[in-house]
Amino acid sequence: MANKTINIKLRVWRQNGPHDKGHFEEYELNNVPTAASFLEMMDLLNEKLISEGKEPVAFDHDCREGICGACSMYINGRAHGPATGVTTCQLHMRLFKDGETITVEPWRAKAFPVIKDLMVDRSALDEIIKAGGYISVNTGGAPDANTIPIPKDVASRAFDAANCIGCGACVATCKNSSAMLFVAAKVSHLALLPQGQVEAKERVKKMIAKMDELGFGSCTNTGACEVECPKGISIAFIAKLNREYLNANLMP
């Protein structure tokens, strides 16, 4: 691995709380190793800011291996940056050019108020799950796991939907700030499995009602969410969600 470095300019959104107006600030960062991840580059920026007596940039992150869904940066106009199929923490600096200006913004959506800088409040996604994104079984009393066979392709499709990491890139990238892909993923995951079909109708109605209540927009099938989803969740699940919703309302 070559120890190549680049010099970059950063335009980073700074906002001191949900009610602050917010603005871009520009920073120069030299000798950034191209083998570093985007968040490691942000660490370098923060270390520099601290050493200059300035306040570091606040951002969410945790696992740094693309699975926890915490990191959430809008980079050069794209959720999780220029690469597809990755979260911000899996994005590496070798994708950027020497001398390039990189613009970094938070997720922007009415339902995701900015807490500070690049950190937003995504508890609305938890609220949607809370409204019904589960199978209502208590611990104990479950039948033997092999009692109900599930076709391999059905289980596999359920997994494709269950793959969602709840990062909110779909909402951030949608011009309507819709959470349809997120809801579709959970509704489809559970409705595909026999265990989840028992309360499928109730579930979809509750989750959609909660989604609307929380200020997420409607879906107009632009497909941007699918492009930016780091886990490649297909908008075919939105079609599935629509069928489930219609079914629940027409045949209660």
Added chain:
Amino acid sequence: MIKLDAKIPQGRLKEKWTNYKENQALVSPANKRKLDIIVVGTGLAGASAAATLAELGFNVKVFCYQDSPRRAHSVAAQGGINAAKNYQNDGDSVWRLYYDTIKGGDYRSREANVYRLAEVSSNIIDQAVAQGVPFAREYGGLLANRSFGGVLVSRTFYARGQTGQQLLLGAYQALMRQVNLGKIKLYPRTEMMNIVIIDGRARGIITRNLITGEIQRHFGHAVVLATGGYGNVYYLSTNAMGSNVSAAWKAHKKGAAFANPAFVQIHPTAIPQHGEYQSKLTLMSESLRNDGRVWVPKKVEDAKAIREGRKRPEDIPDEDRDFYLERMYPAYGNLVPRDVAARAAKKVCDEGRGIENNPTHEGVFLDFKYAIERLGRKVIEERYGNLFEMYEKITGDNPYETPMKIYPAVHYTMGGLWVDYELMSTIPGLFVIGEANFSDHGANRLGASALMQGLADGYFILPYTIQNYLADQITVKPIELSHPEFEKAEKEVRDHIKHLMSINGKYSVDHFHRQLGRIMWNKVGIVRNAQGLKEAIDEIRALREEFWKNVRVPGTADGINVELEKANRVADFFELAELMAIDALHREESCGGHFREEYQTEEGEPLRRDDLFMYVAAWEYKGDGQKHEWELNKEPLVYEETPIKVRNYKVAK
């Protein structure tokens, strides 16, 4: 000296858990409503425990530092979860799972606990399937299994390479359902800062809101810690950035014994470190060793040429490659257990044959050329396509064309707070579950057993055993938050924060954490010896002193302050680090992940000393907060029904 009473129930091994459940005290539904339980942490253990306790009717308060409980680091577990279902008809049983676990742990775990773990393992799979966890299936629709290192049967259930994520989502959804029903109150972005002990019992916690900086008091009739392991003491590990020991450590300093802190699992296949700025290590699944061959150049010059970019690995002919695992362990070859593979990698790198261009030259090759020649690229793509892609994204190298570079990384900590059979620590009313306790893995954990243990504790063990404690607490009224002990615990937190903020020194928290990590990795890492450990203790103390003189925490404590969060955690790591070195120094034997150079056979294999060290080392804090001291308490490990063997991976048996 504390009295360590493991409270192991009477009877034969296979009867103990049944006997316990038949004789334990229970709490009636009407009384459950009157009892408050605090659960800290929302990984597999915490989320499953919180959901189950709430389903039973208790009032539960749940805390996590992440913005959502779904992000706890259990989410990152890849490989799978073990269970003794014997769906493959290959001779598996509760006894075999039990025996593999206790043997894999090198006979440093408690017989009765491990047997119970194997017993409840099957229920976990049933529960997860009922919740909608999409495990892999066969064409006939039944559940699929695969094999994992160190065992002879296929008992691992998996959901692609994201088993931890899927199991965690199952537990998280169960938890959110209880939040919806009003039985759980959730506190995300909240960190536990201290524990409150009243009349010798755990009665509450002090927390800090990570957004507002607000310090809060919370009462519970019992407190459950599910706060994970302490691998981040090494700075670089496969843990999440926020993973920390603080909750467990605060409890330790208030009287909870800390057991076997030196037992750390170092995973052999992570992507090597590439630079000083690096923040964490990424694991590559252990399954890769099924088809990849591990090697380094035979000649030191070749290794040097590769590091300097003058040669490529493809330039080294087969006869100049040292497939050292196949050479050293002919029977198991590239599939030796984690600790064995990790030590061998260190050995060849210490000989100057490491291939990574980093300051320590730590790295070896994992080569798929041979598997591609044998099976074709398509088969390899099917098996490992997503992993290869991930590797290429991170490193920029294409593993179909050039070998992967890997090196061991700190992954899991077997040590933790000491608990008895009921999962209660030496502080009455303080329960510890999942990776946070010293648990069931002895000196080494087998693959796919961490998920099993976390969920066993949370779904099927703690919800029983905690009732045995709470049964005589039903008349205890919630204690006022103005109680002097709450006052005192909160004041300690405020003083601690004030102290850290007032130092205003020259260096960042990470500056110190990185140095601490280096000491730990070099001297309390894959291989240890008495001299190195003594040096480590001195170096840790000196660096800790420097930290308290020269750390800089900018900003204020009244809002988001990531540097303050890090400083709080690293301050605790500094104290834990010393205890880890002390424990490693005292344990004059080699077992599992703990390898002492002085104690090896002539062939270089670990030398376990059962006559002297077949015990759990439970350390009791005796310091005054300034000077740290510990007293050793021993819980002898008695194997009533288990044949005791020596692990040997040179021959098949």
